[in-house]
Amino acid sequence: MHETAVAQSLIKTILDEAARQKAKPVTAKISCGVLNAINDELVNFAFEAIAKGTACQGMKLDIEHKPIKGKCKNCGAVFEFEVFNPNCNKCGSEDFQLFPDEPLVLEEIEFRA
Numbered sequence: 001m002h003e004t005a006v007a008q009s010l011i012k013t014i015l016d017e018a019a020r021q022k023a024k025p026v027t028a029k030i031s032c033g034v035l036n037a038i039n040d041e042l043v044n045f046a047f048e049a050i051a052k053g054t055a056c057q058g059m060k061l062d063i064e065h066k067p068i069k070g071k072c073k074n075c076g077a078v079f080e081f082e083v084f085n086p087n088c089n090k091c092g093s094e095d096f097q098l099f100p101d102e103p104l105v106l107e108e109i110e111f112r113a
């Protein structure tokens, strides 16, 4: 399951960082694109299970889903692509190029000393 692998790698990174800072991690901020989307509930569930007994136990995950962006070939505007409204939000053109999806990133870990 994708989410279990994500949770495992998150915990490993957080534990390494926590050991380095000698602090207790409280919150982790994660972001991902809509195509790399993870199921928040499944990640939280897997995270909790794997974090049990480690310094990550009881941590809160903050998951941000970033939209895909498109660039209009007609007017050059950069806009957030919406599946239900697939055209330039400036000129309405359907001729645009999509940017690559955002990868899953661990943006920030908050520690409590």
Ligand SMILES: [Zn+2]
Pocket (backbone or CB within 6 Å): 072, 073, 074, 075, 076, 077, 088, 089, 090, 091, 092, 093
């Ligand atoms: Zn346009």
